[in-house]
Amino acid sequence: MSDISMQDSRYEANMGDYFALLKPRVMSLVVFTALVGLLVAPVPVHPFIGFVAILCIAVGAGASAALNMWWDADIDRLMKRTATRPIPSGRVEPGEALGIGMALSGFAVVLLWLATNFLAAFLLAFTIFFYAVVYSMYLKRSTPHNIVIGGAAGAFPPMIGWAVATGGVxxxxxxxxxxxxxxxxxxxxxxxxxxxxxxxxxxxxxxxxxxxxxxxxxxxxxxxxxxxxxxxxxxxxxxxxxxxxxxxxxxxxxxxxxxxxxxxxxxxxxxxxxxxxxxxxxxxxxxxxxxxxxxxxxxxxxxxxxxxxx
Amino acid sequence: MAIRVEHEVHGRRKNRNYGVLMLLLAFIAIVFGLTVVKVLQLGDLREFETFDHVARPQIVPQDGSE
The missing domain is CATH 1.20.120 (Four Helix Bundle (Hemerythrin (Met), subunit A))
Structure with a gap:
């Protein structure tokens, strides 16, 4: 029984904690720019398909944020601004963030492909890879120009929105x-x-x-x-x-x-x-x-x- | 000791379980909605019929153009 009572005293993460993994504030910028990219394209998109596409792009961005938090938990713990994030504050286990990030990435990319086209899904997959692997795992800790090259990850959403409508670049x-x-x-x-x-x-x-x-x-x-x-x-x-x-x-x-x-x-x-x-x-x-x-x-x-x- | 269907962990995880329920329902709604939109967009439903089925001769126009 002793280990059960230990379990009882542990904090149980709620949906809000998992949602915080997705960096909702960054997501709002992604949604806005992706939506503009989709709406200004010369090819009309069915409103429901447009909605699903934007949702997939937002979830993909959120998934890459969760992967970023999983990888950066060690340095987030050391900085005041990020110490309250779900993993360093102990509300979410690192493994959970990795699982959520990977699962949501897969869902977002596959659903975007089924709903729209291959190029849009490929660009979303590349964006997630770029942010989670190229930026978080490599650039961020190795060069002061991390923000310059890493900025590409934030720049892709309108391009994905455009690809959703036109299927091209x-x-x-x-x-x-x-x-x-x-x-x-x-x-x-x-x-x-x-x-x-x-x-x-x-x-x-x-x-x-x-x-x-x-x-x-x-x-x-x-x-x-x-x-x-x-x-x-x-x-x-x-x-x-x-x-x-x-x-x-x-x-x-x-x-x-x-x-x-x-x-x-x-x-x-x-x-x-x-x-x-x-x-x-x-x-x-x-x-x-x-x-x-x-x-x-x-x-x-x-x-x-x-x-x-x- | 009486068997309790409702374990204490159920109450504790209520928030999470309802959250997962909502997500699954939303996912079903999205896939269903996408299916409806995609099928309606085909216009000619024969395209849908021949997409993953063997074409049935009786739905092919009589003049044999297709």
Missing amino acids: SIESILMFGLIFMWTPPHFWALALFVKSDYGRAGVPMLTETHGRDATRRQVLIYTIALVPVALGLGFTSIGGPVYLAVAVVMNLWFLKGAIDISRRDDAACEADKHKVEINVFKVSLYYLFAHFLALLLEAALRQYGIGGW
Whole structure:
């Protein structure tokens, strides 16, 4: 009986704990960008198939998050921000997270294939592999450019949404991928500049710690400059239009101004105003991505009435 | 000792068990819905008939075009 009473005193994970493994907040960004990729595509999708496709993409993203938490439980335990996650806090066993991650990955990919097409399912499988294996297992702990290459995992959803509708890859979907891919480094490094992280304690190389904060400020500017042609270029494709281009010009000028402001600052200035500029640029970067994808959606809606696009 | 059908662990895991139930029901609904949509999208139901069955001569048009 003694081991049974030990079992009794253990915490029993509930559905909420398992749901937390899927990183619901990250999932919302994935759902939004995948949905835009699907809706702006020139091929109409049956609403129910579209719903199932988005669900599969969301579950696939959640599954890769669960695999990431399984692999990173050792370093999550050491960092304040991640110590409350289900595995380090002891609410979910690591093996459970691995099982849930693998099972949901399989379900999401196979169901997406059955519901839509091979390419969409392949891209989803590749995204999960890229995030869980390439980013989590290799890049994250080995290079300060982890966030640059790893950002590809977050950039795939609109491309998958596009593939769901069209069954292919085109310049439009590549540029939507490029938009998120190029946006991730300045967005993340702006955050890294004002958040007191303990990545160093966990042995994760972050640009702010390996190359210093000045180098990070320069990189924010470089990547923001490189982002501009991608964002504007998307406006000249079949899914762009005057509305998108107007939004893109305004948002790029705003983001670029912020990046220039950051690059001109030093640690003393940051301490003096408690990272006001960095916090502001981080917020702008969120509006930036949201506004671009919303503008694409608006163009698609206007095209229905014959007034969107070029 | 009386045999209890309801073990204490059932109450403790109620949340999880209902969660799994909801997920399974949702999965059934999705697969069923997909089936309905896919079959309706075929338009010509003969395509469905010949997809994984041997074609029946009586559903092939008389003129022999198919």
